[in-house]
Amino acid sequence: MKKLTTLIALTFISTLTFSQCNGRYQTEIFSSVNKTTVNYSDVYTDNEHIMDIYSADGDTEINRPAIIYMHGGSFIGGDKSETDCIDFCENFAKKGYVTASANYRLANNAQNFALYQEEQYTTVLKVVADIKSAIRYFRKSIVNGNPYGIDGSAIFIGGYSAGAVAAIHSAYIDSISDLPISITYLDILTGQTVDFNPQVLVNTIGGNLEGDAGNYGFSSEVSGVVSFAGGINDINWIDSNDEPIVSCQGDADQTVNYNCGPGLNLPTVFTLCGAAEIHPKTNTEGVINDYLVFSSEGHEWCSAGNSNPLFLQALNFTTDFLFPLLPCNTPTSTQEINTQNKQLICVTDIHGRNAIRLNNTTLFYKYSDGSVEKKFVIK
Secondary structure, three states, X not given: OOOOOOOOOOOOOEEEOOOOHHHOOOOOOOOOEEEEEEEOOOOOOOHHHEEEEEEEOOOOOOOEEEEEEEOOOOOOOOOOOOHHHHHHHHHHHHOOOEEEEEOOOOOOOHHHHHHOHHHHHHHHHHHHHHHHHHHHHHHHHHHOOOOOOEEEEEEEEEEEOHHHHHHHHHHHOXXXXXXXXXXXXXXXXXXXXXXXXXXXXXXXXXXXXXXXXXXXXXXXXXXXXXXXXXXXXXXXXXXXOOOOEEEEEEOOOOOOOOOEEEHHHOOOOOEEEOHHHHHHHHXXXXXXXXXXXXXXXXXXXXXXXXXOHHHHHHHHHHHHHHHHHOHHHOOOOEEEOOOXXXXXXXXXXXXXXXXXOOOOOEEEEEEOOOOEEEEEOOO
């Protein structure tokens, strides 16, 4: 899927001067939020197609970025009211975003999901369809009076665990042809070899990747992806036209492997590749990205929400990543760098860590004369 971005492609390195979004989107500037529960599908009316929409009490802004956050639960459980869902949505709503925590279709049978890859692909495709419908719900609402005060050019998706997996696949599977035409695996119950075509499974969601959950006629494109302990089935789905992505993951995660491995650490579940594989690939493709690694941490750090300091660290890291991508930070001027009279001392990222000079990420260049230049280098 192509990126929705207002950044200008430059062939030279430039310093971009940003507006400050009127003090919004970096810290909590509101003390309380309100929640509205809606059915986001105009096709399905069940509990699997409802979401809670959060916005700050007293916020009069009518052009706000939105984040749709999807719960975890291994595609067999979970709900929009999980602790991390509430804490994530309230945190970003207090910063001025509109946020939503959405339910989605779960696997019909937990045992079949764990054993059969057809069930796994089918389930993920249905969740992708639901995410796309939720995105379209917001864009549809804009033309119907924009009751949520949404900026349709700044809708992000994300989640934890299965929710993050679904968000990544929603953004990075660009066409049916991206899916393999044949997968073979061993049915451990019968000892028989099973072969199936994942492309055919798209018929279970209406025959196209936009899915069967409604709100047709509106775009399902997004401005970026937030992945808390998520992964992707095939890193080759990532290409140079893809959306920015920020990941937070423990390097001891085996449920969604930090590198690549079977999902849920079960040999019968399809492969998922985590942050250690996603971000080198996004760097190679020139996709805006960053990731935070929790040393020796497994998969569950997110589930406790604000009570876990790692979750709070992930929220802050995500906040810093998203901020330069917002429309209110559209570059207002460019200036070619003149380094004739000063020497570059070091380059750091937004957290003060030494960084290599990558394209498509915010970096700080510190010079011998004491000056510091904030640069967003775009190629």
